[in-house]
Amino acid sequence: MITRRLRREGLFRQCSCWLAGVLCFWWLAASVAAxxxxxxxxxxxxxxxxxxxxxxxxxxxxxxxxxxxxxxxxxxxxxxxxxxxxxxxxxxxxxxxxxxxxxxxxxxxxxxxxxxxxxxxxxxxxxxxxxxxLSSPSGIFVTRDNDSIHSLEDLNGKTVAIPRGFFFQEVLETSYPKIKLLLEDDTLDNLESVAFGRADATVGEPGVVQYLIDTHFLTNIKLAGQATDRRFTSVxxxxxxxxxxxxxxxxxxxxxxxxxxxxxxxxxxxNLAAAGQADATTLSDEDQRYLAGLNDVQVCVQSDHMPYEGQSGDQLNGISADLLRQLSQTLKLSFHPRFYSTSAELLEAAGRGDCDLVPLIATAAGQSGLRYSKPFLDIPIVLATGSDEIFVGDVQQLKDRKLGYVPGLFSFDALKKRYPQLQLVAVSSMADAVRRIRDGELYGYVDSVAAIAYGMQQHGWYDIKIAGRFDEQLHIAMGVHSTAPHLLGVIQKTLNAMGTEVPKRIYNQWVSVRYVQSVDYTWIWRAGLALAVLMAFLWYRNYQLKKFNRKLERITITDPLTGVNNRKLLDEVLAREVDLCAAGQYSVGLILLDLDHFKLVNDRYGHQEGDAVLNMVCRSVEQVINHKHVFGRWGGEEFMVICPGLNLAATGHLAEILRREISQAVQGPAGNQTASFGVTAYQRGDSGNDLIRRADMALYQAKEAGRNRVQLHTPAKQTSRVTSSFEV
Known part of the structure; x- marks a missing residue:
């Protein structure tokens, strides 16, 4: 069954890629047909x-x-x-x-x-x-602990890694003879040389470098400065x-x-400069000096206001998180979220100046102490009712009916002014409004289309539907505290460079909804309603069946103690990744980790304490890895991480991050829990068993060498022994 599931997923991805290609071709053809x-x-x-x-x-x-x-x-x-x-x-x-x-x-x-x-x-x-x-400026990239390099002049006497034959080579060789060049195959090789000390710096396009840093876990690399020599701009x-x-x-x-x-x-x-990201030329020298003096920016957000923003551990999630990530990449700022349970608490804190920025707020909110950017999102306001109610085509149908709304970040004052006949009743949350609709206290609930659609999809409110749309929209902007006008100016410049396409794209990634508007009480909509009811019934039955099947399927691939993937799924995924590697230009890394001295925990403190440690380790690993990595319990106190797309060095770097996280975050009854790691990566001709055997061999070497360390295994074609490691 697991194989069938994975095949269906692979087929779905292939069909998705094919459909995306068809749609892209359709757009291209439509744009030039005439x-x-x-x-x-x-x-x-x-x-x-x-x-x-x-x-x-x-x-x-x-x-x-x-x-x-x-x-x-x-x-x-x-x-x-x-x-x-x-x-x-x-x-x-x-x-x-x-x-x-x-x-x-x-x-x-x-x-x-x-x-x-x-x-x-x-x-x-x-x-x-x-x-x-197209043109793109270039930056100088070094390790995070290197504070001595900020400009091209600082590279004199240093080793700089660049791609062999790239235009940087010609400029550096003719105009910067004091810089030592390390010529390699591509930008990823350059970054790895910097990360592991073979070079002092590399020069590259920020968009390219940041993408590679994110996808290959090279988190110890930073942008040190801009290559101000115009010849380093990629025209x-x-x-x-x-x-x-x-x-x-x-x-x-x-x-x-x-x-x-x-x-x-x-x-x-x-997501390039003309419509997605400001570059260095967007900001003035004064702006750059201002940003250099900012350590971090405190951000006021709600802990449960999805899809706009929400809390996942200590991380921000949702549309706000994606927008702030765009700003962070451009401005090189760190944004630190402060979470609040309600919008009222958030607005009060923002007004006091407890934070610098509110990433998503309706301009109609008019909060004292805040100044607003220009709106960058216009979000429809809709009405949700019970599924048995008729569709609302005219606001006059709502006269004398009570409608719930949540006051706060997204103000509905414009709606109140235009339709004074509406009886708007404040509720504490959307869930509170749904409960009141079910109890007959409210006829409906007014909110943005994104919030209602997300709530319906996430909470399974199948007896609630979107029954109408208002002409008004919420105009969404960013709010900056009035004591930081320069910050507002910098953010506005960045938003201007972004245009509206990037916020819309982020919004559309989080929201997918259709709602029906009534034309009239005629046989047309009645027939449509009857058909919709029938389709909804069939869809609901199909949904319940799929939900039940997914639950059964999930049980077969989940470790019951820790809730992570089990060995059965890991075997299937590893086999699939090896097949992909054999089929083309692709790589996969493999990590085996084993908890150190774990038997002593079970023997001295009991299996309940041991089980608690296993769960803490799983949660720590899940905090580090991303959605591309596949993590699971291999057996006992041994775990596996499959890393699609990563080579040996990048996989080893991820393993070292995991080692530090576990040793610092997992507190067992005997003190800090540590783990040993064996790391390998795909080599041509490998089977899944070859990868597991090499990773297990490296893990054994890590144990023999003193535990709490990462051991890398080199390609089999060179030697069968472990030749490199991350020292503790």
């Missing part, structure tokens, strides 16, 4: 002789150009796909070679097109370029061999034909 770019006779003849255009696709340069599960993706890939549609080109992506290999291929004619390439004097000797289509063009002037002309026509709206769409999708 404006295909005309070609002259020479250009058409050239395309007849060259029916397929080969285009370079990198493996690991997100978000611009990378490969995900065998599929080319990124901003530059979308851009090239749009050009292909506009110009009628048949393109084939070439994936796998490193950057310097691609350069050799374009030089000798084995490759037609290079994307996201910088026009430099050295390259102009054998290449021609279109006009630039990206499309490049072809110098002899292919006709192809260059065709591509330039395509570049010229792309509209600002089409660029905006792609910027928003990939």
């Amino acid at each position: 404006a295909v770019v005309p070609l002259d006779d020479k250009e058409r003849a050239w395309l007849v002789k060259h029916p397929v255009i080969t285009v370079h696709n990198e493996m690991n340069w997100p978000p611009f150009n990378f490969n995900q599960n065998g599929q080319p993706t990124g901003f530059s890939i979308d851009y090239m796909n749009l050009l292909a549609v506009k110009m009628g080109l048949n393109i084939r992506y070439v994936s796998g070679p490193e950057w310097d290999e691609f350069m050799a291929m374009i030089r000798d004619g084995r490759l037609d097109v290079m994307l996201n390439i910088v026009n430099t004097p050295g390259r102009r000797e054998f290449m021609s370029f279109t006009e630039p289509y 990206m063009s499309i490049g072809v061999n110098k002899d292919q002037s006709i192809l260059r002309g065709i591509l330039q026509k395509g570049v010229d034909s792309i509209t600002p709206q089409e660029m905006q769409h792609m910027f928003a999708r990939w």
Whole structure:
């Protein structure tokens, strides 16, 4: 059954990717259906002789150009796909070679097109370029404990890791001869060299580097400063061999034909500067100095106001969290949430100045002590009623009916003013309103469409429906305490650079709902209502059956003591990941961890104390890993973490973070509980048993070497013994 479930999940992902591709192609085709770019006779003849255009696709340069599960993706890939549609080109992506290999291929004619390439004097000797289509500033990245490097001048005498053949190499070799270069295959290799001490720094695009830091757990890397030399700004063009002037002309026509709206769409999708992220040029020198003096920003949020914001342990979740993450990446600020049970408590605290920022607040709230940004989200206000009530098409139908609402961050004053005949009754929460609707005390409940839809989906309120929509909307902004006007100005500039696309995208990721509006009391809506009731009944029955099946399925893959995945699921997932690795450019890391001296805990203090320690370890691990990692109990006091997409170094780094977290957070009856870790990663030809055997061997070595340590196993083709470790 587990295999069938995993296959269904894999099929669903494949279908989702296929559908996303179809929709993307549909959008591209729709955008150019009326404006295909005309070609002259020479250009058409050239395309007849060259029916397929080969285009370079990198493996690991997100978000611009990378490969995900065998599929080319990124901003530059979308851009090239749009050009292909506009110009009628048949393109084939070439994936796998490193950057310097691609350069050799374009030089000798084995490759037609290079994307996201910088026009430099050295390259102009054998290449021609279109006009630039994108630019990105570069930053200097070092380890978090390095406070001596902030500028290019600080790199003199230091070792800097950069991709071999990248345009940085030419600039550094000619203009910064005192800097020692460590040339490697790609940006990920550069970051790992910095993380593990082989290089002092690396230079790269912040968007690329941050993506790799997040996905490969390189949490000891930070942005130390901007490479202010303009030559380090990646002004990206499309490049072809110098002899292919006709192809260059065709591509330039395509570049010229792309509209600002089409660029905006792609910027928003990939969260780039024009529609998703301010860069250093957005902020003034005064702004930069102000930000440098800020240690952190205190944020007032509600602990239970999903999907807008909520508390998960000590972490913020929801739309607020995603928006603050966008601000943090741009402004390099740390946002620390302060949680409040009710909106009244939050507003009172914000007014007192207990925090600097309220990330989501309706402009109509008018809270004293706060100043507001410009609204960046407009959210519909809807009415929820019992499922047996008729749909409301006219507010006059609500006369003399009591409607609940929750006063606070999202003010409904505009609704009260426009419809004074409404009897709005304050309730403590949506759950309170639902209870009163069921008891007949209230006819309905007024709130934002997101809050009601989320509540219905999360709490299973199937006897509640969205029965109508008001003309008014909630205009959502950020609130900053009046004593911090400069902070408001910086945030407003960042929001301006974001545009409305990014907040809308985040909002749409959290909200998915449809609601029905009544047209009239005619046979049309009656027939529709009857059909809806029938469909709802069938859907509900199907939902209950699926829910029951999911529950049964979950029991078979869950460890009953700790609530984490059991060995059966771990075996299935590891087998699937190994199959993916064997099929293409992919990696998976494996961690085995075993609690140190755990038998003594059971023998001296009893199995109940031992069980408590096992559960504390599980909760500590779950606080560190992300949704891509698969964690479970392997047996006894031994646990496994499967790490899709991570190589050996990144997996070892994650294991070290886990080791520290367990040793600091898990308090057993005999004191701090520690664990030993064995780490390995996929090598070509591996089976799942090969990975487990090597990880187990490394774990044994960690125990022999004194416990409470991480031991890495090297590739089998080099040696069968453990050769590196993280010392405690």
